[in-house]
Amino acid sequence: xxxxQKKQVLLVGNPNVGKSTVFxxxxxxxxxxxxxAGVTVASHSGTYTYRNEExxxxxxxxxxxxxxxxEDEAIFSKFLIDEQKNYAGxxxxxxxxxxxxxLLLFQQIQDLGIPMILVVNQIDQAERRGITIDILKFSxxxxxxxxxxxxKEQIGIDDLKEAVLHNEFVKTGRISFETPVEHKDFIQKLxxxxxxxxxxxxxxxxxxxxxxxxxxxxxxxMEEPDSKSLVPKRLQVQETVRRYQAVDKILADVISxxxxxxxxxxxxxxxxxxxxxxxxxxxxxxxxxxFQSVFFLAEYPMNWIDTFFSWLAAFTSEHLPEGPVNxxxxxGIVPGIGGIVVFAPQIGILLYFLYLLEDSxxxxxxxxxxxxxxxxxxxxxxxxxxxxxxxxxAIPAVISTRNIENLKERLLTILVTPFxxxxxxxxxxxxxxxxxxxxxxxxxxxxKALVLMGMYLLGFLVALFSAAAxxxxxxxxxxxxxxxxxxxYKKPLFLYDLxxxxxxxxxxxxxxxxxxFIVSIIIWFLSYFGPKQHPDQFVATNVELDHSYxxxxxxxxxxxxxxxxxxxxxxxxxLTSFVAREVxxxxxxxxxxxxxxxxxxxxxxxxxxxxxxxxEKVFSFATGxxxxxxxxxxxxxxSTLAVVxxxxxxxxxxxxxxxxxxxxxxxxxxxxxxILK
Amino acid sequence: MGKILGYDNDxxxxxxxxxxxxxxxxxxxxxxxxxxxxxxxxVEFGDEKSRIALREEEGNYIIVEELN
Numbered sequence: 001x002x003x004x005q006k007k008q009v010l011l012v013g014n015p016n017v018g019k020s021t022v023f024x025x026x027x028x029x030x031x032x033x034x035x036x037a038g039v040t041v042a043s044h045s046g047t048y049t050y051r052n053e054e055x056x057x058x059x060x061x062x063x064x065x066x067x068x069x070x071e072d073e074a075i076f077s078k079f080l081i082d083e084q085k086n087y088a089g090x091x092x093x094x095x096x097x098x099x100x101x102x103l104l105l106f107q108q109i110q111d112l113g114i115p116m117i118l119v120v121n122q123i124d125q126a127e128r129r130g131i132t133i134d135i136l137k138f139s140x141x142x143x144x145x146x147x148x149x150x151x152k153e154q155i156g157i158d159d160l161k162e163a164v165l166h167n168e169f170v171k172t173g174r175i176s177f178e179t180p181v182e183h184k185d186f187i188q189k190l191x192x193x194x195x196x197x198x199x200x201x202x203x204x205x206x207x208x209x210x211x212x213x214x215x216x217x218x219x220x221x222m223e224e225p226d227s228k229s230l231v232p233k234r235l236q237v238q239e240t241v242r243r244y245q246a247v248d249k250i251l252a253d254v255i256s257x258x259x260x261x262x263x264x265x266x267x268x269x270x271x272x273x274x275x276x277x278x279x280x281x282x283x284x285x286x287x288x289x290x291f292q293s294v295f296f297l298a299e300y301p302m303n304w305i306d307t308f309f310s311w312l313a314a315f316t317s318e319h320l321p322e323g324p325v326n327x328x329x330x331x332g333i334v335p336g337i338g339g340i341v342v343f344a345p346q347i348g349i350l351l352y353f354l355y356l357l358e359d360s361x362x363x364x365x366x367x368x369x370x371x372x373x374x375x376x377x378x379x380x381x382x383x384x385x386x387x388x389x390x391x392x393x394a395i396p397a398v399i400s401t402r403n404i405e406n407l408k409e410r411l412l413t414i415l416v417t418p419f420x421x422x423x424x425x426x427x428x429x430x431x432x433x434x435x436x437x438x439x440x441x442x443x444x445x446x447x448k449a450l451v452l453m454g455m456y457l458l459g460f461l462v463a464l465f466s467a468a469a470x471x472x473x474x475x476x477x478x479x480x481x482x483x484x485x486x487x488x489y490k491k492p493l494f495l496y497d498l499x500x501x502x503x504x505x506x507x508x509x510x511x512x513x514x515x516x517f518i519v520s521i522i523i524w525f526l527s528y529f530g531p532k533q534h535p536d537q538f539v540a541t542n543v544e545l546d547h548s549y550x551x552x553x554x555x556x557x558x559x560x561x562x563x564x565x566x567x568x569x570x571x572x573x574x575l576t577s578f579v580a581r582e583v584x585x586x587x588x589x590x591x592x593x594x595x596x597x598x599x600x601x602x603x604x605x606x607x608x609x610x611x612x613x614x615x616e617k618v619f620s621f622a623t624g625x626x627x628x629x630x631x632x633x634x635x636x637x638x639s640t641l642a643v644v645x646x647x648x649x650x651x652x653x654x655x656x657x658x659x660x661x662x663x664x665x666x667x668x669x670x671x672x673x674x675i676l677k
Numbered sequence: 678m679g680k681i682l683g684y685d686n687d688x689x690x691x692x693x694x695x696x697x698x699x700x701x702x703x704x705x706x707x708x709x710x711x712x713x714x715x716x717x718x719x720v721e722f723g724d725e726k727s728r729i730a731l732r733e734e735e736g737n738y739i740i741v742e743e744l745n
Contacts, residue, residue, distance in 0.1 A: 064694065064697040064698060065693070065697045067693065069692065069693060069694055097725065098725050098727060099725075100699060100723070100724075100725055101697075101698065101699050101725075101727070104697065231689065233689050233693065234689065236693055237684075237691075237693060237696055240693070240696045240697055241696060241701060241702070244696075244699065244701050262726075263726060266728075270709070270710070270719070274710050274712070274719055275710075276710075276711075276712070276713045279712075364730070367730065368712055368716075368717050368719060368730045369712055369716075371712065371716055371717045371730075371732070372712050372713065372714050372715065372716030372717065373714075373716075381717065381730075405692070405694075479690065479692065481692045481694070481731075481732065481734065481735050482717055482730060482731060482732050482735070483692055483694040483695050483698060483729065483730075483731045483735055484729065484730045484731075485698065485727070485728070485729055486719065486728035486729060486730055487728075488728075
């Protein structure tokens with residue numbers, strides 16, 4: 001019962017007006033904000049309690065109109081209309097700098113008879129530009145109370161909570177959209193015959209086109225069935241143009257501004273950042289700075305973490321009572337967890353840069369720059385956002401494809417995004433590169449860093465070319481286009497983003513930690529026990545690793561992986577990686593810690609020394625390259641697959657993705673090993 | 678500088694987003710930049726000086742006149 005007592009409130013507005021910032025200011029939950037249309041592509045909810053009232057706020061994806069043109073907008077429209085019975089009202093957010101665009105959707109919702117509270121956010125920004133908004137007149141003209149906020153500074157948030165508490169949601173009876181004369185008769189008949197509450201609802205059901213079937217069945221209502229003028233799209237255009245004309249009239253009375261204001265910062269920055277030549281140079285430089293920081297800045301904390309876990313393993317080994325539990329903890333769990341925590345600094349730095357870029361408004365410029373270059377591959381400029389954020393994690397990246405309007409481009413983006421080098425691959429790459437690449441440097445950049453950068457580049461190129469290959473097999477539905485807002489640049493929220501990053505990194509550590517914990521325990525059990533060695537034993541305990549059940553299983557799959565150059569231990573590592581790639585490191589740590597009893601020796605050194613029965617190094621150059629390629633291409637992440645299925649609603653495409661990626665991985669790794677060995 | 682007069686007759690193929698974003702008849706605009714190889718155009722328009730990226734194909738739906 002408690003759930004139904006919670007008051008449900010929707011946050012609605014255009015993309016990039018600060019909905020997520022208001023959401024974060026209201027609720028305790030942290031959600032990623034950005035300065036790029038489409039940061040909230042799924043609906044999120046959070047709660048707050050104000051004066052003993054519990055309120056659930058739902059942050060819906062931004063939209064410019066009630067008529068959706070992409071998946072995220074469709075989510076918004078559907079929720080707004082279908083869930084009307086369940087929510088108390090809508091908090092509609094207008095950005096002071098683009099009132100005109102925001103009022104279009106506002107008036108559509110108002111005409112649907114949905115109760116609303118109107119918030120005008122970032123008034124300070126407007127004032128700084130010499131724009132004054134007469135709030136009283138504005139409020140009168142719209143027939144609704146207006147709350148002014150500056151959500152970043154927490155200003156006005158209490159007023160908003162107070163308004164929600166007192167249910168100040170207003171449902172104005174008036175309708176700002178007047179049905180065009182030529183359709184008036186028909187719409188009025190529709191209202192009386194179909195029981196619509198008002199003319200606009202009848203109009204909207206026609207414009208949405210969803211009720212056409214029903215309309216056709218009542219075609220007798222039409223005196224002259226002029227189906228041409230009732231094309232949904234025409235009606236939408238007609239409505240939008242008319243509404244904007246009305247909005248212009250309202251705003252003329254409300255806004256006064258000093259003439260000739262210029263967005264100086266944005267104008268100056270864009271002279272360089274979207275420049276035909278320098279724009280691309282700057283983009284590449286930014287990527288280089290990010291990768292340099294990921295590798296060099298992160299090195300120090302990584303060493304501390306590594307040293308700490310080696311010490312912890314030695315400490316637990318020494319101080320816990322001898323026996324299986326000791327071996328499980330100091331050989332299995334501690335190195336397993338340590339193997340993941342050590343990558344937290346790199347992941348954190350990468351995420352932090354991505355967040356800052358999103359906040360600043362730069363990502364929209366990247367879309368602008370990349371659109372033409374991505375089109376030959378069947379992708380859209382907007383695909384660059386999932387591709388770049390795929391370097392952190394494919395899961396949010398796949399979800400962020402929702403604002404790509406064209407279904408074919410969206411599907412292609414979803415299919416190839418997992419090729420991008422995500423942070424879970426980083427631990428695997430680092431450890432293998434550490435094993436097979438020497439310490440030298442070229443032009444001051446170390447070989448290891450160069451190879452790692454090469455792996456990122458490889459992921460990107462394979463994503464592009466597989467998109468180009470796949471585009472032949474996907475039917476195109478609808479037109480491809482790019483119509484995208486270019487926001488003004490804003491100073492990124494450095495501190496806020498840092499908090500977000502720490503939260504995400506903590507999630508990564510605990511999430512991966514849990515899996516690795518379980519996997520480590522399973523591996524340890526399988527390696528501690530083995531087939532019986534004496535007739536009177538049920539199973540053998542504390543066996544040599546080579547005689548354990550684990551080795552037996554690993555050796556069982558050896559024939560499949562031998563052409564790629566892997567021994568049974570790597571086979572086990574790859575198998576466990578299908579839960580999540582980073583588990584490979586945990587598995588290797590556990591396996592190599594089990595082999596001898598010198599926990600203070602770093603795992604990587606043990607791996608380096610390991611030899612196959614024939615005396616060949618286990619991690620030779622050929623095997624290393626083969627492993628790198630396998631991890632670059634194979635689809636090994638169950639969570640990503642689940643999200644891909646959810647987004648495509650198709651087993652066919654999900655299955656194709658697994659087969660394509662993993663098949664490519666096996667094939668390429670085998671060729672590389674056979675050539676190099 | 679230019680001014681939007683209207684849209685190509687074939688407005689059924691035109692993405693609604695163009696109008697929804699505020700590129701309406703009588704709106705003044707300037708094309709500030711264009712990405713290389715006939716890439717998207719960077720257009721500033723209207724009283725609110727909104728900025729928008731759109732491709733040449735989308736631009737072709739819009740009928741404009743030159744202003745000085």
